Amino acid sequence: MPEGDTILRLASKINERLSGARALASIFRHPRLATADLSGRVLIGATSHGKHLFLNWDDDRSLHIHLLMQGQVHLGRRPIAEEWRRRFEIEFEGKTLTGVDIPLLHLIPTSKTGDFIGHLGPDLCGALDLDVAIDRVAADSDAHLGAALLDQRNVAGFGNVYAVEVPFICGIAPMTTVGTIDGLDALLSIGAALIRANARLGPQNTTGRKLSTSDQWILGTTRRDCPICGSILHRRSGSNCPWNRRTIWCEGCQRTDDTVVDIQRAQQLLAMHPARKELDFGGDFGGSDLFVGNRDPVVTSRR
Numbered sequence: 001m002p003e004g005d006t007i008l009r010l011a012s013k014i015n016e017r018l019s020g021a022r023a024l025a026s027i028f029r030h031p032r033l034a035t036a037d038l039s040g041r042v043l044i045g046a047t048s049h050g051k052h053l054f055l056n057w058d059d060d061r062s063l064h065i066h067l068l069m070q071g072q073v074h075l076g077r078r079p080i081a082e083e084w085r086r087r088f089e090i091e092f093e094g095k096t097l098t099g100v101d102i103p104l105l106h107l108i109p110t111s112k113t114g115d116f117i118g119h120l121g122p123d124l125c126g127a128l129d130l131d132v133a134i135d136r137v138a139a140d141s142d143a144h145l146g147a148a149l150l151d152q153r154n155v156a157g158f159g160n161v162y163a164v165e166v167p168f169i170c171g172i173a174p175m176t177t178v179g180t181i182d183g184l185d186a187l188l189s190i191g192a193a194l195i196r197a198n199a200r201l202g203p204q205n206t207t208g209r210k211l212s213t214s215d216q217w218i219l220g221t222t223r224r225d226c227p228i229c230g231s232i233l234h235r236r237s238g239s240n241c242p243w244n245r246r247t248i249w250c251e252g253c254q255r256t257d258d259t260v261v262d263i264q265r266a267q268q269l270l271a272m273h274p275a276r277k278e279l280d281f282g283g284d285f286g287g288s289d290l291f292v293g294n295r296d297p298v299v300t301s302r303r
């Protein structure tokens with residue numbers, strides 16, 4: 001599933017190539033939008049919040065797009081997907097914007113965009129107030145960490161890549177309940193730094209080893225053993241996971257009886273990732289005084 005960093009990069013790409021462009025024609029193959037027409041309208045720009053994408057037009061309408069698990073947006077040539085799968089096609093001079101397998105599509109007054117994102121937590125890739133995000137994730141102390149990171153009402157933007165990789169980087173098992181985690185603020189700061197760095201630099205990458213690829217520590221690999229300690233990696237399919245998503249963890253590095261965020265481990269695992277520049281790990285690895293972005297303090301120890 002495209003996560004918040006991927007959607008922000010898509011919005012940026014659309015803005016670079018199409019902001020101010022006039023639509024020459026449009027076709028919608030979606031029951032709700034069968035008669036919609038954007039021909040003649042000028043695209044003011046694209047915006048995003050978490051995984052939600054909005055194309056904002058000069059007649060005060062916005063096309064709301066959510067890709068869920070399977071949707072794709074193509075910019076440039078028309079993709080080869082069958083016609084019925086191309087849920088929208090918007091023609092511009094020399095370019096086509098095509099939505100393939102888009103499950104959620106609405107054409108709404110721009111003033112109503114809040115109806116789609118008002119319930120969401122802070123946008124991890126936007127103007128983030130991490131204190132609010134921490135409070136929202138911490139509010140349900142019995143929630144499993146993996147589920148709490150995926151709940152867009154807590155924070156908007158994390159998908160399964162971050163729900164698996166951030167706990168691994170921090171040495172916390174994904175089924176740990178958030179109320180028992182010592183250093184949840186640091187864990188969220190690290191996750192925010194990762195997704196924000198990936199949104200800025202792309203592609204989505206959690207290791208920093210091969211930044212031009214979507215390299216991941218454990219989720220996107222077929223390896224059976226942990227790349228850090230060599231223990232067997234545990235895997236659960238979505239149907240066997242309490243939060244219905246595929247999950248992977250290392251019982252050696254992510255022991256269920258150790259609920260303290262391992263700052264030193266996170267520093268080591270992020271040593272090659274640009275996200276490290278957004279985090280001031282300090283000198284004592286005590287989980288205190290982490291910083292994100294322009295060195296404005298967003299996480300300080302509450303202990």
Ligand SMILES: [Zn+2]
Pocket residue numbers: 226227228229230231250251252253254
């Ligand atoms: Zn391990």
